[in-house]
Amino acid sequence: xxxxxxxxxxxxxxxxxxxxxxxxxxxxxxxxxxxxxxxxxxxxxxxxxxxxxxxxxxxxxxxxxxxxxxxxxxxxxxxxxxxxxxxxxxxxxxxxxxxxxxxxxxxxxxxxxxxxxxxxxxxxxxxxxxxxxxxxxxxxxxxxxxxxxxxxxxxxxxxxxxxxxxxxxxxxxxxxxxxxxxxxxxxxxxxxxxxxxxxxxxxxxxxxxxxxxxxxxxxxxxxxxxx
Ligand SMILES: [Mn+2]
Numbered sequence: 001x002x003x004x005x006x007x008x009x010x011x012x013x014x015x016x017x018x019x020x021x022x023x024x025x026x027x028x029x030x031x032x033x034x035x036x037x038x039x040x041x042x043x044x045x046x047x048x049x050x051x052x053x054x055x056x057x058x059x060x061x062x063x064x065x066x067x068x069x070x071x072x073x074x075x076x077x078x079x080x081x082x083x084x085x086x087x088x089x090x091x092x093x094x095x096x097x098x099x100x101x102x103x104x105x106x107x108x109x110x111x112x113x114x115x116x117x118x119x120x121x122x123x124x125x126x127x128x129x130x131x132x133x134x135x136x137x138x139x140x141x142x143x144x145x146x147x148x149x150x151x152x153x154x155x156x157x158x159x160x161x162x163x164x165x166x167x168x169x170x171x172x173x174x175x176x177x178x179x180x181x182x183x184x185x186x187x188x189x190x191x192x193x194x195x196x197x198x199x200x201x202x203x204x205x206x207x208x209x210x211x212x213x214x215x216x217x218x219x220x221x222x223x224x225x226x227x
Contacts, residue, residue, distance in 0.1 A: 002207045005163045008149045012160075013167035015133055015147040016049070019107045020058045022131065028106025029059035031082070035113040036065050036120050043072060044191025045111035045135065045157035050080045051184030052165055056172065059103060065120030075190060076183045084122050098125065107131040110145075112157035112191075114138045135160050137195075155203040158191025162211050182219025189220030 001009070023030055032049045034042030046062040053060035061082035068081065084094050094100055108129040110116070114136060116123035126132070132145035137160065139152040154160050162180075169176040180188065192212055196204045199212070216222060 001163050001166055005151075005154075005160075005207075008151065009160070009163035009167045010171075012133070012135060012147065012149045013164050013171060016052065016109075016164065016168065017056070017171065019109075019131060019133065020053055020056050023053075023058040023060075023106050026106050027103060029061065029100060029103045030107040030109060031061055031063040031105050031122070031125065032109045032111060033063050033113060033116075033119045033122055033126055034065070034111065035118040038064065038066060038069065038072075039112075040072065040194025041156045041158050041191035042112040043068070043075075043077075044187040044189070044194075045161045046109075047075075047077050047080050047184050047187040048158065048161035048165060048180060048191075049109055049111060049135070051181045052161075052168055052179050055174075055179045055181070056168075059101075061100065063119070063122045063125070065122060072190065075187045077187050080184070084125070085120065105129055107133070109133040109135070111135045111161065112137070114140050135164070153203075155201075155205065155208045156192050156195035158188045158195070159208055159211050161191075162188055162215065176214075177218055180218055185215045185218035185220045189215040189222065193222065 032046040034046045050060045050062050062080050063084055064081045108126045116126045133147040134145045135149050135157055137151055137154040137157050165176055165180045169179045
């Protein structure tokens with residue numbers, strides 16, 4: 001990891017760890033919000049965060065505002081996704097009580113998204129929960145939270161999430177493979193591939209390629225991504 005990421009990714013990792021402690025203490029869960037018109041980066045970064053939180057024993061879901069596009073089905077990440085507006089008993093419970101499996105939403109995290117109005121019906125939930133984290137590479141962030149990491153120089157929110165995973169592994173004495181599951185690593189890599197135009201845009205930096213290599217080691221697959 002390059003020097004310029006270290007301080008922010010460490011701080012974000014510490015904030016996520018304290019969110020996890022809060023969730024466990026209150027038997028609550030976290031929702032992670034991608035934006036509407038989902039793309040590889042918002043899906044990859046939000047899936048990565050959910051994998052991190054679950055690896056440390058708390059519950060979390062990606063609150064996906066629409067069906068996962070067909071060209072991302074190969075990621076095999078349905079276990080991480082929850083559709084608040086879906087036609088399922090879980091969605092009905094959520095719409096009625098704002099709970100999932102009886103658990104309240106204790107924290108909300110937005111990745112690759114600058115505005116809660118782009119979250120679909122979940123935006124209201126995002127706005128209503130006090131414990132908020134934001135990880136984004138868009139300079140035009142309008143969402144406000146106590147924990148924000150905004151880096152317009154980063155290729156993607158997914159690349160930033162990988163650095164957070166490295167820091168969480170370091171702080172908790174785990175290997176990063178215990179923090180990012182293979183299918184989550186695949187999704188994070190898909191996010192980087194998407195936002196760099198398959199490594200052709202000028203946001204592709206040396207550390208972006210190092211990160212992509214590390215994600216392949218973790219189970220990522222650079223093959224079948226569609227832009
Ligand atoms: Mn992005």
